[in-house]
Amino acid sequence: MTFDAIAAEYDSSFAEQRLGRMLRALVWEQLDTLFLPGMRVLDLGCGSGADALHLARRGLHVTALDASAEMVALTQCKAEVAGLAAHIAAHCVDLAQIASEPRTKNQEPLVESAKQGFDGALSNFGALNCLPDRRGLAQELAQLIRPGGKLALVLIGACCPWEIGWHLLRGEPAKALRRRDNTTAHIGHGATVRVWYPSPTQLCSEFAPWFRPLALRGVGVLLPPSYLAPLVAHYPRYFEVLAGIERGIAWRATNWSDHYLLILEKCL
DSSP states (O other): GGGGGHHHHHHIIIIEEEEEHHHHHHHHHHHHHSSSSTTTEETTOOSSSHHHHHHHTTTTTEEEEEEHHHHHHHHHHHHHHTOTTTEEEEEHHHHHHHSSSSSSSGGGGHHHHHHGGGGEEEOTTGGGGGGGOOHHHHHHHHHHHEEEEEEEEEEOOSSOHHHHHHHHHOOOHOOOTTSSSSSSEEEEETTTEEEOOOOOHHHHHTTTTTOOOOOOOESSSSSSOGGGHHHHHHHHHHHHHHHHHHHHGGOOOOTTTSSEEEEEEOOO
């Protein structure tokens, strides 16, 4: 799988960087109001497990899914080292197959976990951008999540002023405007992944009629994209101030951010 190639260094290149921690903190502040201790939640596209571990430390039970076997192994290893193995079950499950082929053999771990039902689900930092369409996934989640359960979905936005300005100043107009269309993203070690940029309106449409929108906010309104982590590391105090300002304006800047967070509720 594509992300196997970068699993070993994913944390050092993003999750453990100051910028990565700042961006994730903005998301966690919202997750902590939605998901309470004792709840059972799905982590869709768990990556190296940062979100799953955060929730498990708060007393939640997390079923973490990722198409990358290396990412899944890393997540499970971290859970064991942290003494949280009883709270985290990580499985290699391809969200693309869930979206296109509901109830396949690929999903057996998910089906088994779903017997008790889930109180909600999250998907952080663009995992759902790797799917051309999410309606099949939404339909499957509707069978897994209890009425009133919340979804917290963080997707890459279509218009990022930081990205546009940065690349235009460097004389790279094609990179500045690359989010206008579906594109191929380079993720390291020569690996690439196809990405799509659905708007919040499109995402709401794909998850209807099973889920209804509750809230929307930008993530990375004033903070830059992850590839500018060295810039943030060089000027940490400046960007801490920007992060503080972002907390106050993120609800009003959903169309002008690196990512957006859409919160949905399972209909009764």
